[in-house]
Amino acid sequence: MRHIPAFKQLRKNVDLCAVCDLNEELVKQTASQFDIPHAYTNTATMLAEEDLSLVDICVPPQIHAPLAIEAMDSECHVLMEKPMALTTSDCDQMIAASHKQDLTLCTIHNDLFHPPFIKARKLIAAGAIGEFRGMRIFLSTPRNDMIDLKDHWYHRLPGGVIGETGPHIAYMSAAFLGAINHVDISAKNFLGHPWAPFDEFRIELEGDKGFSSVALSYANDYWAADVDLIGSKATLHLDLQKMLLIRQGISNLGYASVGRSSVEILAQMAKDLISNTTKGLAGSFKLGTTTVIKKCVDSILHDTPPPVTAEEGREAVRIVEMIVQQYNDKYGLTTHQK
Numbered sequence: 001m002r003h004i005p006a007f008k009q010l011r012k013n014v015d016l017c018a019v020c021d022l023n024e025e026l027v028k029q030t031a032s033q034f035d036i037p038h039a040y041t042n043t044a045t046m047l048a049e050e051d052l053s054l055v056d057i058c059v060p061p062q063i064h065a066p067l068a069i070e071a072m073d074s075e076c077h078v079l080m081e082k083p084m085a086l087t088t089s090d091c092d093q094m095i096a097a098s099h100k101q102d103l104t105l106c107t108i109h110n111d112l113f114h115p116p117f118i119k120a121r122k123l124i125a126a127g128a129i130g131e132f133r134g135m136r137i138f139l140s141t142p143r144n145d146m147i148d149l150k151d152h153w154y155h156r157l158p159g160g161v162i163g164e165t166g167p168h169i170a171y172m173s174a175a176f177l178g179a180i181n182h183v184d185i186s187a188k189n190f191l192g193h194p195w196a197p198f199d200e201f202r203i204e205l206e207g208d209k210g211f212s213s214v215a216l217s218y219a220n221d222y223w224a225a226d227v228d229l230i231g232s233k234a235t236l237h238l239d240l241q242k243m244l245l246i247r248q249g250i251s252n253l254g255y256a257s258v259g260r261s262s263v264e265i266l267a268q269m270a271k272d273l274i275s276n277t278t279k280g281l282a283g284s285f286k287l288g289t290t291t292v293i294k295k296c297v298d299s300i301l302h303d304t305p306p307p308v309t310a311e312e313g314r315e316a317v318r319i320v321e322m323i324v325q326q327y328n329d330k331y332g333l334t335t336h337q338k
Helices: 003-008 024-033 043-049 061-073 088-101 115-125 162-177 255-282 288-302 310-331
Strands: 018-020 038-040 054-057 077-081 105-108 132-140 180-188 200-207 210-217 224-231 235-239 244-248
Touching: 003 288, 018 024, 018 043, 024 038, 038 043, 043 061, 054 061, 054 288, 061 077, 061 088, 077 288, 088 105, 088 310, 105 288, 105 310, 115 162, 115 224, 115 235, 115 244, 132 162, 162 180, 162 200, 162 210, 162 310, 180 310, 200 310, 244 255
Parallel strands: 018 038, 054 077, 077 105, 132 210
Antiparallel strands: 132 224, 180 200, 200 210, 224 235, 235 244
């Protein structure tokens, strides 16, 4: 439901014409709620009857490829939720279709476009933390949102719940590490769900420019999305829940240095909190999904590259494939897709 309000904000350039879902009751309810003129339960009918420029795909990734290719065969640009697909071979078919029709194919890698992440990339490019050394990522998803849902399609992805969250760690890591060609994974089971063999993971990604150490947790009762970017002179801490960015760098452990650092950290937090609150009250605070949608529309209108290229979407899928393969090999698992 985050996508529709984002398109509604672009009403000067976008007419939201139709919505489609197999669930007839849901699609009619959605159309009514958001004042969308037409509702369909079949994409072929929608594509035949509507004069569409862009199709936004928000369904489980198992069917991203056929839906995207169907839309592009009807000369529609395509935007889709992550992951772009489940396999690089599916990505390659989609990319071939986009090139054949000269159409935009974009995946929503939303974390890259949260304000702290955008700012962090600029700071690192400007040398604010010295030479880049590596990164850490901690993502926690409340158990009642994912792991406890026995029949959810998450569990039918390659790697189970990793298949849902893995694309986030893949594209965030690739943004700084360059080509990632080695992964390792360790897993634990705290909840004992028979439908989820593990619910706590530690993943190491090795890239050309350093390492990304990842903790994925599904056994807790809280959300967390923290990224630490490590440099030779300082670190950047990103809290992607509270949308805060903090630069830290203590050269010695004297009382004066520690005190100054503490004051600087509090000042940075206060500045971001005030800015976020002010923008939120004014309705101008944009999270990653909204930003990607706007940038994708702009790229179509102005014939410029999309915010996330098809090749970048494919690379995230390639990295997740590596993680899942290592996971399956190490723990003797077999992936079943439905």
